[in-house]
Amino acid sequence: MEKPKLILGDYIWAQPFTIGEFDIPIGGKVVAIESSRVKIVDDDGNEVYISNQQVLKTMHISSINGVDDMINLGDLQEYAILRNLHKRYREKKIYTYTGTMLIAINPYELLPIYTNAIITQYRNKKFEELHPHIFAIGDNSYNDMITTKQSQCIVISGESGAGKTESTKLILQYLASTSGQHSWIEQQILEANPILEAFGNAKTVRNDNSSRFGKYIDVHFNKGGYIEGARIEQYLLEKSRVVSQNNGERNYHIFYSMLSGMSKDEKKRLDLQDADSYTFFKWRKNFDLSRKG
Template sequence: MNKASELNNYFRINSEFVKKDESDVEKFYVWTHKSPNINLYPDIIFFKCLVTSIEGENYKLKEILPETNSEYIVKKEHLFNCNKMVNINSHRLNDMVHQNSAEVLNTLALRYEKNYIYTIAEPMLISINPYQLIDVNMNDYKTMNTHELPPHVYTYAKDAMLDFINTKNSQSIIISGESGSGKTEASKLVIKFYLSGVKENNDISKTLWDSNFILEAFGNAKTIKNNNSSRYGKYIKIQLDENQNIVSSCIEIFLLEKIRVVSQENEERSYHIFYEILRGMSEEMKNKYNIKSEDEYKYISNKSITIQGY
């Protein structure tokens, strides 16, 4: 069979192929973002449907997830293929047959429900913030083959270290995401991993770790999504010697949200430092430096939302 005739035996949906079997059309599932019920389920992007009939470019669907059983017609260009089964124990999205947006989101959601917050999408690591501490033995990632362990930030930190040792070239780790996605904690884990490898105690290592608390005080604030949101970007440079000891480090700050000092949205706060000073001072110190109560400061009054630890 030549290539052209072989492709005729497939449905083509969103540039992916699904085997064509007219007698088995009712077992053909798809995702769509064109459901008429989308306003009823604002938290759902893609709806899973059963294909009941096909007429040219028009697909008649029966909605099964959520289980509304609604029937409607959607054009082929608005459909995404479903994988026949989702192996939530597979840590790699690259292993999926269909890697479209709908399947990726569905797989990530199912894995998150099983407390798999890290998933590999080479060359990236996708992390979903669990908003809780997860106990992980960092020593396993330092001493074992990390690719035989569940994916973690430590996996990528170690890979960068090994590449640095083997190639003698500088390595970069980019941590990106929206507010509340866990960037601050991820960067701490990377630093923690490298500090744990320091063979000799030195002041540089301690200073680098302690700088996190200073930066968070002056550069982090409560937002609607996140009680400890970084309102700036940072570039951390760490230099190591041949024994993997940290010999120098540098942190460059950029894009600080300066407007937050004088203006915040409802249910948000200014930077932690203002509240920490006021709440950490003794009455004696307040009297000595003429420090007033929060309500008397315009830029933080009515923003005195109490946050544990900040």
């Protein structure tokens, strides 16, 4: 492949500086050109020199600016997808489409993008009309159900700590709001999550509040589009976590919540002690029982 002729200000793809776990091309802006090397500013703002041999090609305009839907990337390669997600994440744009699929990246902070005003903004809108958002997925699914009179399914998947549980709550929040008639049933569905998390969530090395079970939520609507009820089914529960955990992990929250919430008299009546007294709690001896997760 013929090497591109570069000018100052070009954005390029280059071979990585070091060989490691993520050995993929990186993006950068050319800020200086010499006979055998060029100086670029990478996506983290670092200025580095690379040899001419490391330069792969100039960057497509879609990768320079970033796109809401990665189907529109001119450089449809793994490294371009990762850079687009990284660029948007730094701009606090945690949602990105790939066609009708939504990619969400955990921001590890609270963002003001889940208000009632935002819910109203995404109601009855097509994907391309607004920026990517989980509310758009909920609205699209809801409208398809109303239009086709057929059941819809939203699949939320990802590794531990990716934000699956929070995404589920947000979908339920949107459905409860957009159905147009709030009721105690909708509130019960939303408030069931903390109870499920107490019995089915535990601490892992990557997540203090990790769901250790699969969860299928079947939300029932009447012909008018209002929520009438729901059925929540757990599956693939890690039963082994009740009696054993890996290093740096702990069992289900419910054991700690129970012992933390009981008074001394209640523990005495049930012949129970503090968490420190039990062998499979001992590694968490300094754990603050008042802290969830």
